[in-house]
Amino acid sequence: MSRILIIEDDPDIALGLQEDLARHGHDTDVARDGEAGLRRARDGAWDVILLDVMLPLRDGFEVCRELRRLRVKTPVIMLTARTQEAEKVLGLEVGADDYVTKPFSAAELRARIKAVTRRFADDDDSAGTYRFGQCEVDFDRAELRRAGVVVDVTALELRLLRVFSRSRGRVLTREQLIRQAWGDNVYIGDRVVDTHILNLRKKVEAVPTSPQHIRSVRGIGYRFDG
Incomplete structure (x- = not known):
């Protein structure tokens, strides 16, 4: 219940x-x-x-x-x-x-x-801490730190970071991101995914317009190099 x-x-x-x-x-x-x-x-x-x-x-x-x-x-x-x-x-x-x-x-x-x-x-059930670049994600505390400073993140952004952390170096399609971060039977457009990725880059990348961690793979989706 x-x-x-x-x-x-x-x-x-x-x-x-x-x-x-x-x-x-x-x-x-x-x-x-x-x-x-x-x-x-x-x-x-x-x-x-x-x-x-x-x-x-x-x-x-x-x-x-x-x-x-x-x-x-x-x-x-x-x-x-x-x-x-x-x-x-x-x-x-x-x-x-x-x-x-x-x-x-x-x-x-x-x-x-x-x-x-x-x-x-x-x-x-799958809590823990993940570090990449200048960032540290504490999934237990639902907290993101960049260069030691706490950065506000949404629950969805934390789920995206969890998905990326589990798929380091792999190319993920937008459909895979939707299924893993939003869940099955959720129908959203590619633009929604791209908007969230853009916002997330602003929080984890030193230069969001030239990302080193969440990289675009043209015509497919994204790859996380963390």
Whole structure:
């Protein structure tokens, strides 16, 4: 059984989610605006947070960004009625682990919940420290240091670093990165992957425009030389 926080201002959607998740053995609670959701997410012990984008007081992007700033690592699935790729990219950039576009089926959402909780558990099971160049990644503490200085990273960026650390010297396609960092049954475009790699390079490379660690392999994907 998972403990799931639902941050959703639409009472019908929130109730429907609660009823379906309860039928499948999950324990849920609801916050109806961004401020209340942030407090509950920060102070509670949750396995997953379902976070609507359009919320009163604070929108979902602000809530997710603040949670990651506070180093809350709980997996976040954003619920959005927006289909534009730019909105999805923004959600992932602020630290969300996945997104579901409304309207969605209950079965799809349960599958996404299962996928993010499995990835989170896998990350916990394979913790450790990895060093490359001037960087040190402490997966136990979810922390990246460059030249001894702590650098803010999202949960997704840490998963990408874990994937790269396990595949040093190998060329990984974008499809492989999506499957290993985002999970199965997650459908995102190449541009989303490239945006995250660009952001990650800014944090680990001495000269992001001339990367020495996360190298592009034209027409295929990326190779990690760490």
